[in-house]
Amino acid sequence: MVDGKSAGGVQSVERVFDLLSIITASGGESSLSELASRAELPLPTIHRLLRTLIPLGYVRQLPNRSYALGPGLIRLGNAAGLQLGTYAQPVLQGLVDELGESANMAVLDGQMVVYVGQAQSSHSMRMFTEVGRRAHMHDTGVGKAILATLPEQQVLSIVTSMGMPTPTVKSHGTVESLLADLEVIRERGYAVDDEEQEIGVRCFSMVLPNAPTPTAISVSGPTTRVDWEFGERAVPLLRDAAQRLSAQFASAG
Incomplete structure (x- = not known):
């Protein structure tokens, strides 16, 4: 899990940035299992966060089912x-x-x-x-x-x-x-x-x-x-x- 959580922060926001940071550190692409392992979050929670990020264009799912940073971040x-x-x-x-x-x-x-x-x-x-x-x-x-x-x-x-x-x-x-x-x-x-x-x-x-x-x-x-x-x-x-x-x-x- 990414360190440096701020006291009183909104947990779901911190988790979103955890996932984006993990994808970035992995060279721009991460599988669901890698995200779950490194973020130390349950799979349902990761699915929910990704379902929010994908329509916004901040994450995209690749044909091999892994996840990459989306064009919305550009x-x-x-x-x-x-x-x-x-x-x-x-x-x-x-x-x-x-x-x-x-x-x-x-x-x-x-x-x-x-x-x-x-x-x-x-x-x-x-x-x-x-x-x-x-x-x-x-x-x-x-x-x-x-x-x-x-x-x-x-x-x-x-x-x-x-x-x-x-x-x-x-x-x-x-x-x-x-x-x-x-x-x-x-x-x-x-x-x-x-x-x-x-x-x-x-x-x-x-x-x-x-x-x-x-x-x-x-x-x-x-x-x-x-x-x-x-x-x-x-x-x-x-x-x-x-x-x-x-x-x-x-x-x-």
């Missing part, structure tokens, strides 16, 4: 993600004010990342990423920062499913090179997109510790300005911003 997730970006805007703007380059925030969206917040640089030549844009994970700073926090099996599942396109000659084109890079990211605590998305563009990125969903922030710009000396200044500021955002999200529940 709308809620997209809205929550955009609100998350708005909430983070002052911190992103603070990075721009101190470093002079564009700052972004992205969250894990299935097997890709989606950008949910941005503060733009005042330079005429700057990086611009549209909020709501989805991107591969293996060739973006935010994507690699998040991948470095995931189990290797999940990383392999993502790149196998989505492929590893190489927008530039510096992009990771093999699983081996990506896994080696992720090991470096874990050791140093931040990711670098070194012209892997676009030649002439460099990005430094870091995950938010203990975020409610895998989330990363970044600063990026032309390599003529965003060099390795820039990175030495940016990394401590990114770390501070990530910790402040995590604290804000935690205090907001």
